[in-house]
Amino acid sequence: MKILFKFCAAALMLSACGMVGAADARGDFVSAKKTHFSRKGQACYIVGANFWYGGYLGAASGVGERARLLKELDNMRALGINNLRVLAVSEKTDIKSAVSPASTAAPGQYDEELLVGLDFLMAEVAKRDMTVVLYLNNFWQWSGGMTQYLNWFEGTPALDPNVTKDFDGFLTSTAAFYRSAASQAEYRNVIARIVKRVNTVTGKPYSEDASIMAWQLANEPRPGTSQVTPKERALYVKWIDETAGYIHSLDKNHMVSSGSEGVVGSAQDAQLYLDAHRTSNIDYLTYHLWPKNWGWFDSKNPTGSWDGAIAKSRDYLNTHIELAKKLNKPIVLEEFGLDRDGPSFSIKATTKIRDRYYREVFDVIYQRASKGDPIAGFNFWAWGGAGRAANAEYWWKPGNDFVGDPPQEEQGLYSVFDSDVGSLLLIKEYADRLHSICRIPTTSAQAFCKVM
Template identity: 65%
Template sequence: MKKVIALAASLLMMGVVPVASAAAPDFVAVKKTQFTRNGHPYYIAGANFWYGAYLGANDRPRLLKELDTLKAMGINNLRVLAVSEKTDMKSAVRPATTNEPGKYDERLLAGMDFLLAEMGKRDMTAVIYLNNFWQWSGGMTQYLNWFAGTPALDPNVTKDYETYMRETARFYTNEKAQAEYRNVIRTFINRKNTVTGKPYAGDPVIMSWQLANEPRPGNASSTPQEKEIYVKWIADTAAYIRGLDKNHLVSTGSEGLAGSAHDAALFEKAHASKDVDYLTYHLWPKNWGWIDSKRVDATWSGALEKSSHYLNVHIDYAKKMGKPIVLEEFGMDRDGASFDIKSSTKVRDRFYKVVFDVVVGRAEKGDPVAGFNFWAWGGAGRAANADYWWKEGNDLMGDPPQEEQGLYSVFDTDKSTIALIRQYADRLHALERK
């Protein structure tokens, strides 16, 4: 022990500050089926805030306001986009972080620095996803445009999601695309925060590196070989991240069964790697055709039954695998399928309560569900156009450019939804004190 202390003192005198190890108490860690932090249980009461680094670069006063509002709601975790890729697709955010392979917009990277620094002041943690299966940030289809020479597919234009998913899954086997993707991973993990001076790899504000937003093996007709490729890509990429950074957790960003060709064995295999620390899943009853927003009374019961089953069965998978699970996306639109911020949110609040009762209720029983991130925080953002579609220069909000602005966003004026989130966040935080 004396030798260790002497070595540490010597390093400090030389100006060398060792990066914290995975055992450092202020990093979020996994102990059996639970997250821990600072020696206590840690539960996620979180929001999706994909555009956080954009605000850090372009509108810091708004970012500070959003973070203060979220903190007051009991939110302790934000799921954010690391990087976007420049593309010709109309339904993608712009400007992009990556203007071409290997060339990054330092201003946007500094926006992430500022975001993480301010989150640290508020004792929040971040889940940072490093790619996107969907086109709204460029994502995997733009990688294929760069390295395979194929068009970047925009399903908002083609209306053909089956082809989009099948073609986008070619990303996993394109060697040049994978090499550039690993360059991005290495760039982020090795980055030094320009605000705090901390290396990202040694920053406990970061809870988890996430492989991608909603990676899929392909479409609903994925072959056994395509599924094997997908599982191998997850395991290999997770191991690569672990080799660079042993401090932080690694997660997939999977939607669960809906993103696994409804193959339970595939979902389990995708999370079986020792380098994947916890399971993730998402719930989208409207997107999946379970509920009709204009016929709620006629479709609510069926949607409720399917949603409750989906929520519970994934927690059961986590229990079987002995890992925590986070419901990191769920959402519902405003009443009458309206995008207008003045429209009521009675159906959404009703849906949120069902979700919270399952997630928080099972957490209180000791099951391995570690919390939630609702989709998504719109905060002070406001739609600028009569058709509710985003254009460059408009406010960013929870709905990315592939969707109408106001579709699923929770705004800072949605008092009933915010009160509900706070109520259940408080219940999760109470578990941390037990």
């Protein structure tokens, strides 16, 4: 494995999104130029990993593992990864399938040690010419999130669908967050706390840090179930517009995105997805792809379910690129994954089916990008790196390693570990392909590469 990373580091080709000089000029920030990202006047692509626990590893003590963090960053950079999607804040909850400790113990009570961990992460990311998307809330319970806000301010139970087994009930209840005035007021306090923060390691305000690519409203915000009312739809659209606008009022340098899953996360309605992202306060689009979670793929019957799952996945990928064309904005596939062969959570299990799936996804992204279409890159879910599951049942407990799978899921479900050679080589292969588009542009890509 060390040989692989040394080889990758020697072969690494930097993209415009990852080339950082003195971060003083406005051009050092990644920005959306029509349907593509630009930096220093050049089109660039995101080759990213979800690394939600990066700030946790950066803490000086407690859950922090700074030596591991540096190793993880070096290994990802050696693969050509230039962007990380990271959880910025978490809320303390009694829910068992949630991470602990949390950066917010109660409204207005912040764990400065964890926030310094985020500072440390950002300082190290800058040294490696990488950028970060920081998401500021979570629709799901694994970091406290919206259900915990409702517990604090509305007195409703903080729900765990892993326990209740009532998924639609969780969606409906959690969507009440958008109409809770007290929750929204505190949410904005938290946004201001992070966006206006001064990094204790570098002394640089977050709002002036070009290593931040974008702020994100939340991880996978949904309007509720597929049966949302017109009033609920309108409230959701308004929430995205006004919250993104609030972030822009605090920070003129960085982009803002929603964190949406796409049509599946928009009550299965493409029009709602378009309406929610039409606002000028949203700079680029996001979408996620989960064929197993959405019932398209059966990992216990991979042969029988493969063709249908891949056909639906390709359609989902391409449909969203066309939606991005309609809004004239870039789009990033910022989550996708598949489990290990077996299916198994064990790191000893092979990843042949997942690697086959990754290649299908990567190929669609690369082919559409090489034609100049508005796909701006990807973040796979998720980087497990040197982390390892500690328990026979594969569920996380406080004190265990952090891996790519959050505590609401079995550890090893979707993580890419540093021993998954096949997956790592695929990521490296397509990182090089995507980064090379504007260095040796095809005829169809040449036009937009020149006008950035």
